[in-house]
Amino acid sequence: MAHPSSQADSVGIVEPQVYQHPRALPLQCGVELPEYELVYETYGRLNEAKSNAVLICHALSGHHHAAGFHSEDETKPGWWDTCIGPGKPIDTNKFFVISLNNLGGCHGSTGPRSINPATSRPYGPDFPNVVVKDWVTSQTHLADALGIRKFAAIIGGSLGGMQALQWSIDHPERTHCAVLIACAAKLSAQNIAFNEIARQAIASDPNFFAGRYEAENSNPDKGLMLARMIGHVTYLSDDGMREKFGRELKSGDLGRGADVEFQVESYLHHQGRVFSRSFDANTYMLMTKALDYFDPARDAQDSLVRAVADARAKFLVVSFTSDWRFSVERSKEIVDALIAAGKNVASAVIRSDHGHDSFLLPIERYLGVLRAYLDRVAEEVNAQCR
Amino acid sequence: MAHPSSQADSVGIVEPQVYQHPRALPLQCGVELPEYELVYETYGRLNEAKSNAVLICHALSGHHHAAGFHSEDETKPGWWDTCIGPGKPIDTNKFFVISLNNLGGCHGSTGPRSINPATSRPYGPDFPNVVVKDWVTSQTHLADALGIRKFAAIIGGSLGGMQALQWSIDHPERTHCAVLIACAAKLSAQNIAFNEIARQAIASDPNFFAGRYEAENSNPDKGLMLARMIGHVTYLSDDGMREKFGRELKSGDLGRGADVEFQVESYLHHQGRVFSRSFDANTYMLMTKALDYFDPARDAQDSLVRAVADARAKFLVVSFTSDWRFSVERSKEIVDALIAAGKNVASAVIRSDHGHDSFLLPIERYLGVLRAYLDRVAEEVNAQCR
Numbered sequence: 001m002a003h004p005s006s007q008a009d010s011v012g013i014v015e016p017q018v019y020q021h022p023r024a025l026p027l028q029c030g031v032e033l034p035e036y037e038l039v040y041e042t043y044g045r046l047n048e049a050k051s052n053a054v055l056i057c058h059a060l061s062g063h064h065h066a067a068g069f070h071s072e073d074e075t076k077p078g079w080w081d082t083c084i085g086p087g088k089p090i091d092t093n094k095f096f097v098i099s100l101n102n103l104g105g106c107h108g109s110t111g112p113r114s115i116n117p118a119t120s121r122p123y124g125p126d127f128p129n130v131v132v133k134d135w136v137t138s139q140t141h142l143a144d145a146l147g148i149r150k151f152a153a154i155i156g157g158s159l160g161g162m163q164a165l166q167w168s169i170d171h172p173e174r175t176h177c178a179v180l181i182a183c184a185a186k187l188s189a190q191n192i193a194f195n196e197i198a199r200q201a202i203a204s205d206p207n208f209f210a211g212r213y214e215a216e217n218s219n220p221d222k223g224l225m226l227a228r229m230i231g232h233v234t235y236l237s238d239d240g241m242r243e244k245f246g247r248e249l250k251s252g253d254l255g256r257g258a259d260v261e262f263q264v265e266s267y268l269h270h271q272g273r274v275f276s277r278s279f280d281a282n283t284y285m286l287m288t289k290a291l292d293y294f295d296p297a298r299d300a301q302d303s304l305v306r307a308v309a310d311a312r313a314k315f316l317v318v319s320f321t322s323d324w325r326f327s328v329e330r331s332k333e334i335v336d337a338l339i340a341a342g343k344n345v346a347s348a349v350i351r352s353d354h355g356h357d358s359f360l361l362p363i364e365r366y367l368g369v370l371r372a373y374l375d376r377v378a379e380e381v382n383a384q385c386r
Numbered sequence: 387m388a389h390p391s392s393q394a395d396s397v398g399i400v401e402p403q404v405y406q407h408p409r410a411l412p413l414q415c416g417v418e419l420p421e422y423e424l425v426y427e428t429y430g431r432l433n434e435a436k437s438n439a440v441l442i443c444h445a446l447s448g449h450h451h452a453a454g455f456h457s458e459d460e461t462k463p464g465w466w467d468t469c470i471g472p473g474k475p476i477d478t479n480k481f482f483v484i485s486l487n488n489l490g491g492c493h494g495s496t497g498p499r500s501i502n503p504a505t506s507r508p509y510g511p512d513f514p515n516v517v518v519k520d521w522v523t524s525q526t527h528l529a530d531a532l533g534i535r536k537f538a539a540i541i542g543g544s545l546g547g548m549q550a551l552q553w554s555i556d557h558p559e560r561t562h563c564a565v566l567i568a569c570a571a572k573l574s575a576q577n578i579a580f581n582e583i584a585r586q587a588i589a590s591d592p593n594f595f596a597g598r599y600e601a602e603n604s605n606p607d608k609g610l611m612l613a614r615m616i617g618h619v620t621y622l623s624d625d626g627m628r629e630k631f632g633r634e635l636k637s638g639d640l641g642r643g644a645d646v647e648f649q650v651e652s653y654l655h656h657q658g659r660v661f662s663r664s665f666d667a668n669t670y671m672l673m674t675k676a677l678d679y680f681d682p683a684r685d686a687q688d689s690l691v692r693a694v695a696d697a698r699a700k701f702l703v704v705s706f707t708s709d710w711r712f713s714v715e716r717s718k719e720i721v722d723a724l725i726a727a728g729k730n731v732a733s734a735v736i737r738s739d740h741g742h743d744s745f746l747l748p749i750e751r752y753l754g755v756l757r758a759y760l761d762r763v764a765e766e767v768n769a770q771c772r
Contacts, residue, residue, distance in 0.1 A: 029642045129643040189627035189650040193619045196651045197612060204608040206592050222590040226583060230616070233579045238710070241575035247681065256415045257515040257679045264575040265582045293643045295633065324624070324710070 003072040009085045010077065011043040011068035011092055016108060019100075019142045031128040034117050038142050039108030040064050040100035043084055044092030046146070051381040053148040054090060054374075055139060056080065056099040057156030057163035060231070060287050061279060063107035066099035067092075082362040089370035094378040095152060103138045104130040104287065106280030113214070113280055125211025125282055132159075132294045136166045140174070150174045152381045153374060154313075157181040157359035158326060159287065162294045165308075165334070169296055172312040177377050179370070181318045182359040184330035185304050185337070186295040191325060194234055195288040198227035202281050211282050220281045225272030227284060232271055237322035237355035304337035314344035316373045318366065320358035321351050346373065389458040395471045396463065397429040397454035397478055402494065405486075405528045417514035420503050424528050425494030426450050426486035429470055430478030432532070437767040439534040440476060440760075441525060442466065442485040443542030443549035446617070446673045447665060449493035452485035453478075468748040475756035480764040481538060489524045490516040490673065492666030499600070499666055511597025511668055518545075518680045522552045526560070536560045538767045539760060540699075543567040543745035544712060545673065548680045551694075551720070555682055558698040563763050565756070567704045568745040570716035571690050571723070572681040577711060580620055581674040584613035588667050597668050606667045611658030613670060618657055623708035623741035690723035700730035702759045704752065706744035707737050732759065 005012045016039050025033040041064050046053060056066050058079075067084035069077055084090045084097055101109040104127060112127040143151070154164040154175055161183025168178040187195075202208055205223030209216045233241075245264040252260030300306035315338050319331035328349050338345040348369045352358040358366070391398045402425050411419040427450050432439060442452050444465075453470035455463055470476045470483055487495040490513060498513040529537070540550040540561055547569025554564040573581075588594055591609030595602045619627075631650040638646030686692035701724050705717035714735050724731040734755045738744040744752070 029644055131643045186633060188624055189631040189633065189648070190619060190622070190624040192633070192648050193615070193627065193650050193654055196648075196654065197615045197619065200608075200615065200655075201587060201612055204591070204612065222586075226587055226590065226612070229579070229583045229586065233576060233583065236576070238574055238576040238713075241579065245575040247572060247575065247578070254679050254681060254684060257517045257675065258415055260675070260679060262575070262578050262582075262678070264579050268579055268582065269586075289643065289646070292648070293640050293646060295640060298640060327624075 003069070004077065005069040005072060009087050010081070011085050013071060014041050014043065014065075014068040014078075015070070016041050016064060018108070019145055021138070021141050025134075025138060027128050027134050028131050029129040033103075033110070033128060036103060036110035036138065037108075038100050038103065038110070038138060040098055040142060041066065041068075041078075043067050043097040043099075044095050046096040046148070050147050050149065051152060051384060052095050052378065053143070053146070053151050054095040054097045055143070055151050055154045056084070056090075056097060057135075057139075057154065057160035058099070058102060059156070059158035059160045060291065061275070062160070063105060064099050064101040064109075065107070067097070079360065082360070083367065083370065089367050089374060090155065091371075091374065091378070095374070098142070098146070100139065100142060102135050104283060104290075106283040111280070112211075112282035112286065122214050124214060127282060127286065129289065130286060131290050132162050132166045133170065135163055135290075136170050139163070139167075140171060143174070150176055153177045153179055153377050155179040155181070156183070158183060158356065159291050162291070166296060168311040168313040168315070169307060172310050175311070175313040176381060177314045177316065179316045179318070179373070180331070180334060182320060182323055182326045182331075182356055183317070183334065184326050185297060185334050187292055188330075192292050194230060194325070195292055198230050199285055199288055201226035201230070202284060208281060211285070213281065219276070221273075221276040224276035224279060224281055224284065225269075228272045228275035229268045232268060234325050235356040237324065237353055239322060240353045240355055243353060304333070305340045308338060308341045308343065311341070311343060315346070316369075317345065317347040318359075318369060319347075319349050320355070321349060322353050323356045323358060325356045389455070390463065391455040391458060395473050396467070397471050399457060400427050400429065400454040400464075401456070402427050402450060404494070405531055407524070407527050411520075411524060413514050413520050414517050415515040419489075419496070419514060422489060422496035422524065423494075424486050424489065424496070424524060426484055426528060427452065427454075427464075429453050429483040429485075430481050432482040432534070436533050436535065437538060437770060438481050438764065439529070439532070439537050440481045440483045441529070441537050441540045442470070442476075442483060443521075443525075443540065443546035444485070444488060445542070445544040445546045446677065447661070448546070449491060450485050450487040450495075451493070453483070465746065468746070469753065469756065475753045475760060476541065477757075477760065477764070481760070484528070484532065486525065486528060488521050490669060490676075492669040497666070498597075498668035498672065508600050510600060513668060513672065515675065516672060517676050518548050518552045519556065521549055521676070522556050525549070525553075526557060529560070536562055539563045539565055539763055541565040541567070542569075544569060544742065545677050548677070552682060554697040554699040554701070555694060558696050561697070561699040562767060563702065564699045565702045565704070565759070566717070566720060568706060568709055568712045568717075568742055569703070569720065570712050571683060571720050573678055574716075578678050580616060580711070581678055584616050585671055585674055587612035587616070588670060594667060597671070599667065605662070607659075607662040610662035610665060610667055610670065611655075614658045614661035614665075615654045618654060620711050621742040623710065623739055625708060626739040626741055629739060690719070691726045694724060694727045694729065697727070697729060701732070702755075703731065703733040704745075704755060705733075705735050706741070707735060708739050709742045709744060711742045
């Protein structure tokens with residue numbers, strides 16, 4: 001059987017590229033990053049007017065490999081292959097799509113695993129705090145290097161949506177449209193609490209060594225596993241889990257209460273173990289803090305309406321009925337603020353049983369909304385070129 | 387100022403008592419517990435007909451000290467003092483209230499911290515698995531010893547409600563009424579998942595020593611702290627936490643992303659630390675497993691209607707709008723099954739922002755429902771005596 005990379009709607013085999021920033025980057029925390037690299041992939045072709053670029057911003061555990069395959073040995077495509085490709089909602093016949101690994105990540109961009117030029121050793125926990133605003137700044141540098149003055153669309157789910165919102169605020173003239181999916185203008189106390197529990201799980205793993213696990217030839221596997229399990233459960237919905245697992249047993253005898261393992265437990269253990277082998281704990285700390293700290297209204301007298309006052313983008317805001325970490329209500333707050341600020345905003349609430357994870361899934365109505373909206377965006381940016 | 391134990395609606399200073407079971411107890415898991423003790427408290431007076439006894443069943447982290455004070459040095463009363471006392475909803479002028487620490491607990495009843503007569507050392511992780519049915523059996527022995535043939539009411543929230551339901555099934559002739567608060571007929575996959583994450587947090591603490599921490603002069607403080615934090619967050623609601631904590635900072639500078647601690651984090655750390663000093667980790671494992679395994683319909687072809695077919699109790703089922711661990715929907719399943727089985731059932735859905743923890747709080751309408759229902763129960767059992 002042919003490898004799926006050869007299918008007509010696949011972007012095929014893709015190769016990551018590296019952008020090296022030639023200067024130091026001053027961060028919001030006051031620290032200057034002496035140099036940095038961003039690993040990224042592109043799908044589709046940039047048109048002559050350079051007006052058809054789409055930026056994909058990733059969420060907590062995401063990375064640059066959003067679509068296609070790195071080789072025919074890869075069995076799974078990039079994390080958003082359902083949405084990105086020829087004829088797909090983010091249509092690479094129309095758009096030039098850029099997907100990068102964020103600063104502080106652990107998939108190739110400069111982050112805690114990178115060498116700190118000051119010490120010639122990995123940064124580890126000394127990697128500076130990075131916030132959403134810093135990511136946006138670093139993304140503008142990548143855009144500059146690729147000659148992209150204005151993005152046709154900046155798209156992200158969850159933490160990715162926060163980046164799209166920040167783009168619209170910080171760079172109104174460079175954002176034609178911002179697509180905010182399963183997003184919030186700021187986390188709630190409950191959200192922060194779940195993130196903190198995950199961080200505590202990592203920090204209290206004796207193999208964490210206050211973030212210097214690499215120097216100790218160690219890794220906080222158990223802490224990362226717990227963090228992932230917490231994330232996984234809260235990114236699903238009660239109904240979705242009931243449908244998927246119910247109270248099915250993997251082993252044991254419920255009547256005697258002996259050696260019982262429910263399917264859902266076995267599944268979570270597996271997911272946790274896989275994650276703990278691939279994800280960097282310091283990056284996890286950094287990404288969850290960036291989530292917690294995001295609050296663009298803070299600098300505008302706690303008014304989101306004022307925070308978006310200068311935005312010129314058009315907005316699409318999408319949420320999912322069963323998402324309780326980034327609920328429909330949180331998206332509605334964004335929509336209400338954008339309307340109050342007189343912005344061009346469309347929104348869709350998608351019925352789904354799959355919780356926060358819905359934003360990654362091929363839900364027909366969701367893909368239909370994205371497709372319809374982005375098709376119009378493609379027409380708009382083409383019209384501007386003519 | 388006078389100590390609150392002297393207030394007219396307090397049961398005052400109370401003293402725990404101990405019931406020693408004179409025989410071995412065969413458990414559902416097939417193991418026989420050679421001997422056991424239950425620590426309990428009573429409030430109010432048993433009438434001559436011994437018809438006014440009320441049994442309070444505790445939840446995951448509860449114990450026998452439900453009302454009053456152990457001494458004037460105690461600043462906080464028992465865990466359900468809002469409900470139990472002279473003139474309160476569970477009125478000790480009318481009822482003789484018994485509250486015990488369950489088998490396997492860590493507050494005085496035989497459990498993992500007790501000496502195993504076979505080894506002359508604490509049971510620790512070798513304490514046998516105990517399920518809800520075993521608790522009910524042990525509670526019948528305590529009732530026998532106190533000369534109570536039939537309880538006027540058996541009342542419990544959460545895991546306590548499960549015990550009340552099991553009583554109505556296993557001992558129809560001994561249960562005049564069962565009050566099930568914030569309860570479920572079985573846990574969902576999501577509930578089990580949260581319990582499993584808490585257990586994993588404890589088990590992966592290197593100070594857990596596979597449950598033999600006492601022999602190692604150690605305690606899995608960090609694991610217990612994490613478990614408690616998970617419990618705490620999930621027993622509250624998103625709205626309740628927003629109201630209580632919002633995004634208030636304890637310290638740090640959000641703009642710079644430096645040294646930030648949110649109030650909600652500080653609160654959870656504190657709660658977790660307090661819990662880890664007082665609660666036994668092996669008991670936590672045992673109690674959460676009893677929660678997971680509870681499923682009375684399982685022995686009745688997965689039909690809750692059949693499971694309760696022989697019950698003769700009248701039922702009151704109470705749930706809270708913001709409780710997402712034991713949701714209104716789960717209570718409705720119980721109510722529907724009881725109705726389908728032709729039982730006498732009343733139910734109330736109480737509006738509250740405080741999640742699962744609502745069942746412990748002095749919510750006016752909730753206390754009013756309990757009071758009205760139990761006043762009628764008092765009349766009924768008095769009428770039977772005449």
